[in-house]
Structure formats: structure tokens, C-alpha cells
Amino acid sequence: MERERKTLLGLEEGRRPPPPAADGGSPSAPPGGAIAPPPYPGRGGYGGVVSQHPFMPPSYNIANQIDVKPPNYMVFNTFVAVCCCLLFGSVGLYLGSQIEKHWKQGNRELAYYRSKNAKRWGIGGISCGVVIYIIILIYIAIFSVIIKTVTY
Incomplete structure (x- = not known):
């Protein structure tokens, strides 16, 4: 319990807390006493408009996309x-x-969502096809060995 308290306060292993500021406030506080949160990186600072939460992945936000039509993967899915x-x-x-x-x-x-899903279904189809072909090859190999042993 005491060790956890020291760890939280930064007092373990000879570390000392920073000295208090001259005015009695926090040592890292700016003049006026308030600590301002840092601006979101790449979002225009404090006065900029934040279109998305900084910890969310950039999903299908229109602001992140240039006016480029997403691929439809028709040839890929026809092959699949x-x-x-x-x-x-x-x-x-x-x-x-x-x-x-x-x-x-x-x-x-x-449109971007459908494009991403079309690509996923195509990749899933190729994966499924490869697994099916491997199972068929194993099946053929096993039964060809069985037929050779039975005919002798």
C-alpha cells in the first residue's frame, strides 16, 4: 500500500517531486493557473473545426476523401x-x-462502404476456393493411394 502511494507520487527510488512554483500553484501551470489541453494534432489547433474525434480511426468520413469514385471490383469478383x-x-x-x-x-x-465489402467478399471467396482446392487435392491423393494398394 505504501509502495503504491510512493509510486503514484513519484517518490520511489530517490525521485523527488518537482518544487512548488513561487506563487504556490502547480509547477507546470501557465500564468493564470489554468492548464489548457493540447490541441489535436493536424486539426487546426484550438480555433479549428474538429470533424472527427482524435482517437477514432478515419473510417468513411467524406472530409477525408477526395472526389474519387471507389473501385467496384467487378472483374475481381467475376474471377472469384x-x-x-x-x-x-x-x-x-x-x-x-x-x-x-x-x-x-x-x-x-x-459507396465507399459497398466497395470495401465487395473487396472483402472477393478475398473471402479466394480464400474459400483455395481451401476447397486443397481439400480436393488431399482427397484425390488419399484415394489414389488406396486404389493402388487395392489393385495389387
Whole structure:
């Protein structure tokens, strides 16, 4: 208990607290006594407009995006539907086809969201296809060994 108190006060291992200020206030306080919070980095300082909380990731905020239409991943998802997994590819194709509609309607956030989801479904389809192909190859290898041993 005493050690925790010393740790919190900064008194352990020979450390001393900073001396008090001449006026009796906090040693780090600016003139006037109030401690101002630091400005958000890159957000215009104290007078600037903060469009997003500084600890939140920059998601689909329109202020962060330049007027560039997001990719629709139609070719990628067509490849996934034909070669890897029809279900994942068709969902990705549907989401990719919605991007142009939302962009023309001015719903930029939803267009970026659909683009990101279309890409996720395409990557998931490739992953699923690779796993299925590996299972099929293992299945063929096992049964070819079984057939060779039975025919002798």
C-alpha cells in the first residue's frame, strides 16, 4: 500500500517531486493557473473545426476523401465467381454493382462502404476456393493411394 502511494507520487527510488512554483500553484501551470489541453494534432489547433474525434480511426468520413469514385471490383469478383467460389463471388458482384448507383445519388459514404465489402467478399471467396482446392487435392491423393494398394 505504501509502495503504491510512493509510486503514484513519484517518490520511489530517490525521485523527488518537482518544487512548488513561487506563487504556490502547480509547477507546470501557465500564468493564470489554468492548464489548457493540447490541441489535436493536424486539426487546426484550438480555433479549428474538429470533424472527427482524435482517437477514432478515419473510417468513411467524406472530409477525408477526395472526389474519387471507389473501385467496384467487378472483374475481381467475376474471377472469384467463375474460378473459386460462386456464392462469395456473386455477393461481391452484387455489392460492386451497387457502388455506381450510390455514387450517382450522392451517397458517398455508402459507396465507399459497398466497395470495401465487395473487396472483402472477393478475398473471402479466394480464400474459400483455395481451401476447397486443397481439400480436393488431399482427397484425390488419399484415394489414389488406396486404389493402388487395392489393385495389387
